[in-house]
Amino acid sequence: MKNKWLTYPYLVWMLIFIFIPLLLVLFFSLTVRTPEGLAFSFENFQRFFEPIYLRVLLRSVYLALISTIICLVLGYPMAMILAGNNFKRKNVMVFLFVVPMWMNFLLRTYAWMTLLERQGLLNTFLSFLGLPPLNLLYTQEAVVLGMVYNFLPFMVLPIYSVLSKIDRQLIEAAADLGADQVTIFRRVIFPLSLPGVMSGITMVFMPAVTTFVISRLLGGGQFTLIGNLIEQQFLFVGDWHFGSAISMVMMVIILLSIGVLSRYDKEHEGGGLW
Amino acid sequence: MAQNIIHLVNVSKNYNGTEALRNINLYIRKNEFLTLLGPSGCGKTTTLRIIGGFEAPDGGEVLFNGVNITSVPPYKRRVNTVFQKYALFPHLNVFENIAFGLKIKKMDKKLIAEKVHNILGLVNLSGFEQREIDSLSGGQQQRVAIARALVNEPEVLLLDEPLGALDLKLRQEMQIELKNMQQRLGITFVYVTHDQEEALSMSDTIVVMKEGSIQQIGSPIDIYNEPKNSFVADFIGESNIVSGIMLRDYLVKFAETTFECVDHGFKENEPVDVVIRPEDIQVVPAAESKLQGEVSAVTFKGVHYEMIVQNNSTRWKIQSTAMAPVGAKVGLQILPEAIHIMKKVTVK
Ligand SMILES: Nc1ncnc2c1ncn2[C@@H]1O[C@H](COP(=O)(O)OP(=O)(O)OP(=O)(O)O)[C@@H](O)[C@H]1O
Numbered sequence: 212m213k214n215k216w217l218t219y220p221y222l223v224w225m226l227i228f229i230f231i232p233l234l235l236v237l238f239f240s241l242t243v244r245t246p247e248g249l250a251f252s253f254e255n256f257q258r259f260f261e262p263i264y265l266r267v268l269l270r271s272v273y274l275a276l277i278s279t280i281i282c283l284v285l286g287y288p289m290a291m292i293l294a295g296n297n298f299k300r301k302n303v304m305v306f307l308f309v310v311p312m313w314m315n316f317l318l319r320t321y322a323w324m325t326l327l328e329r330q331g332l333l334n335t336f337l338s339f340l341g342l343p344p345l346n347l348l349y350t351q352e353a354v355v356l357g358m359v360y361n362f363l364p365f366m367v368l369p370i371y372s373v374l375s376k377i378d379r380q381l382i383e384a385a386a387d388l389g390a391d392q393v394t395i396f397r398r399v400i401f402p403l404s405l406p407g408v409m410s411g412i413t414m415v416f417m418p419a420v421t422t423f424v425i426s427r428l429l430g431g432g433q434f435t436l437i438g439n440l441i442e443q444q445f446l447f448v449g450d451w452h453f454g455s456a457i458s459m460v461m462m463v464i465i466l467l468s469i470g471v472l473s474r475y476d477k478e479h480e481g482g483g484l485w
Numbered sequence: 486m487a488q489n490i491i492h493l494v495n496v497s498k499n500y501n502g503t504e505a506l507r508n509i510n511l512y513i514r515k516n517e518f519l520t521l522l523g524p525s526g527c528g529k530t531t532t533l534r535i536i537g538g539f540e541a542p543d544g545g546e547v548l549f550n551g552v553n554i555t556s557v558p559p560y561k562r563r564v565n566t567v568f569q570k571y572a573l574f575p576h577l578n579v580f581e582n583i584a585f586g587l588k589i590k591k592m593d594k595k596l597i598a599e600k601v602h603n604i605l606g607l608v609n610l611s612g613f614e615q616r617e618i619d620s621l622s623g624g625q626q627q628r629v630a631i632a633r634a635l636v637n638e639p640e641v642l643l644l645d646e647p648l649g650a651l652d653l654k655l656r657q658e659m660q661i662e663l664k665n666m667q668q669r670l671g672i673t674f675v676y677v678t679h680d681q682e683e684a685l686s687m688s689d690t691i692v693v694m695k696e697g698s699i700q701q702i703g704s705p706i707d708i709y710n711e712p713k714n715s716f717v718a719d720f721i722g723e724s725n726i727v728s729g730i731m732l733r734d735y736l737v738k739f740a741e742t743t744f745e746c747v748d749h750g751f752k753e754n755e756p757v758d759v760v761i762r763p764e765d766i767q768v769v770p771a772a773e774s775k776l777q778g779e780v781s782a783v784t785f786k787g788v789h790y791e792m793i794v795q796n797n798s799t800r801w802k803i804q805s806t807a808m809a810p811v812g813a814k815v816g817l818q819i820l821p822e823a824i825h826i827m828k829k830v831t832v833k
C-alpha cells in the first residue's frame with residue numbers, strides 16, 4: 212500500500228466520469244419537473260411499473276436470455292474446437308473469429324439488414340429457387356439473430372481461454388481412474404470451465420439486455436426494448452427524469468444478475484472451504 | 486516361476502525422429518516392486534505411459550496377464566497411475582478426489598465412504614476428507630495422489646517419481662511407507678526414479694535404462710555387485726572405473742600393476758574396463774602393497790572418510806572408516822573379488 216498517490220488520478224477519473232454521472236442519473240430519477248421547479252418524487256419509478264413498461268422490461272430480459280442461451284449452446288462447442296489440438300488451424304480459427312469484432316458494430320448490423328430485407332440476399336436466393344419470399348427483417352427472430360451474431364465472441368473467448376488452460380494431466384488422470392470421454396467432460400472439463408461460462412454469460416447478457424441499436428435496426432422499432440425506451444426518453448420525448456428512472460431500474464437488474472452469477476460461481480469454486 | 490503380470494515385447498517409441506525407446510523387452514512379475522532407473526531423458530516416463538496406455542508404442546506389444554492390450558484405452562486398463570505432478574482435481578476436495586474412480590464404477594455410497602476413510606488412514610491423512618486440494622502441503626497432496634490411485638485396488642500401480650518434490654526427510658519416510666503399503670496390499674508397483682539410493686532400498690527388481698534401452702535387469706544386490714557394464718557401475722553407487730588389459734584368464738593389468746581377479750572368458754590382451762567400488766579398497770602401509778599413492782584429499786562423510794589417492798596415472802576414490810592424512814604415502818590393497826571386469830563400451 213505504498214505509493215498510494217499513484218491511484219489518485221484514477222480516483223479522480225472515476226469521480227468525474229463514473230460517480231458524478233451516476234449521481235446525476237439518480238438525482239434526475241428521483242425528481243419531477245413541476246411549475247415551481249424540480250421536486251422530489253418517486254413518480255418516475257411508479258410510472259415504470261405500469262403494464263406497458265413492464266412488458267418492455269420482460270421482453271428485454273426474455274430476448275436477452277434467449278440470445279444468451281443460444282450463444283452458450285453455440286459458443287461452448289466452438290470454444291472446445293478452438294481449444295482442441297489442431298495447432299495449425301487453431302490460430303486461423305481464432306483469427307477468423309476475432310476479425311468481425313474489429314468491424315464497426317453498426318456496420319455489422321446494417322450488413323444483416325441487407326441480407327434479411329424483402330429484396331435482400333436471402334430472399335433473392337429463395338426466389339431463385341422458386342420459393343416464396345419470407346418476412347425475415349423486423350421480426351423478433353431477427354433481433355435475437357442480431358444479438359447472437361454480435362455477442363457470440365464474448366461467450367466463446369472466455370470459455371476458450373479457460374478451456375485452453377486446463378492441465379492435460381488432469382484429463383489423463385481422469386482417464387486413468389476409469390473415466391471415458393463423456394465422463395471426463397462431465398466430471399472434469401465442464402466443472403473446470405464454469406468460471407469461463409459464467410463470465411461468458413455475463414458478457415453476453417449485459418449488452419443484450421441493454422441494446423437499443425439491434426432492436427431498432429433489425430426489429431424496425433416494433434420490438435421496443437428497455438434500451439430503446441431509455442433512448443426515446445432522452446432523445447425524443449425529452450423526459451430525462453423518467454429516462455433516468457428506467458436506467459436505474461436497468462442497473463439494479465444488471466447488478467442483481469451479476470450478483471447471482473458470481474455467488475453461484477463462488478459456491479462452485481470454494482465450496483466447503485473452512 | 487512367479488506369474489508375469491506385464492510383459493513388454495520389443496516395444497519401441499519415436500518422437501518425431503528421436504528414439505525414446507528402442508526394443509524394450511521386460512517382464513514384470515506379480516506383486517513385485519520394480520523400479521525403472523536411469524538418467525533424465527532415458528525413457529522411464531515413456532515406458533510408464535505406454536504401460537498406462539497414454540502413449541501408443543510405434544512397435545511391439547504390451548501384454549497384461551498374457552493378453553495383448555496394446556490398443557486398449559487407459560480407462561479400460563486395470564492399472565492406476567500416480568502422476569509426477571500429482572494431477573489432483575482442483576475443483577474437488579480430498580474426499581471427492583479419492584472417490585473419483587469408485588464413483589465411476591457406480592459403487593455404493595456407503596462403501597465408497599468407508600473405502601476412502603480406510604485409505605486415508607493408510608496414508609496418514611485421517612480426517613482430511615473435506616479439505617480443499619490447494620490447502621494441502623506438497624507431501625499431503627502426494628499422499629492424496631497415492632490414495633486416489635490405490636483406492637481402486639489396481640493390479641498394477643504406476644508411480645512416476647512420486648517423491649521427487651519432497652524434502653529428504655519426508656522422502657525417506659514416504660519410501661518406507663510406500664514399501665510397506667506395497668507389501669501389505671500385495672500390489673505390483675512399477676516405480677520410476679532417477680535416485681539410485683531410492684531404487685536400491687525399495688525395489689525387488691531394478692531396470693537400469695540409458696538412452697531408451699535397457700542396460701541391466703536384476704535385484705538390487707546383483708546390480709550393485711555385478712554391474713554389467715561401466716555405465717551401470719557408474720550410475721549405481723560410486724565407482725572407480727579405469728582402463729585395463731586382460732592379460733589372460735584371472736589376470737588383469739591396470740594402473741601399471743598386475744592383479745589377480747575372478748573374471749575369465751576374455752580374449753588375451755583384450756582392453757577392458759575395470760570397476761572397483763570405493764569401499765572395496767583398503768588403505769595399508771605403503772610397503773605392504775604393490776599399488777601405492779599419495780593422499781590428496783580427505784572428506785569426512787559421517788560414517789566413513791572419503792579419500793582421494795593419487796597414483797602415477799590414476800585417481801582412486803576410497804571410502805574407509807580409517808583415515809590417512811593428506812600427503813601421506815599409502816598402499817592400496819584390492820582383493821580379487823573386488824575387481825569387476827567389463828567389456829569396453831564403445832559408444833559413450
Ligand atoms: N511428448 C514428447 N514429444 C517429443 N519428445 C518426447 C516426448 N516425451 C518424451 N520425449 C523425449 O523422449 C525421451 C525420453 O523421455 P522420457 O520422458 O521418457 O524420459 P525420462 O526418463 O522420464 O526422463 P526424466 O527423468 O527427465 O523424467 C526424451 O529424449 C524426451 O525428450
Ligand SMILES: [Mg+2]
Pocket residue numbers: 529530531645
Ligand atoms: Mg520422467
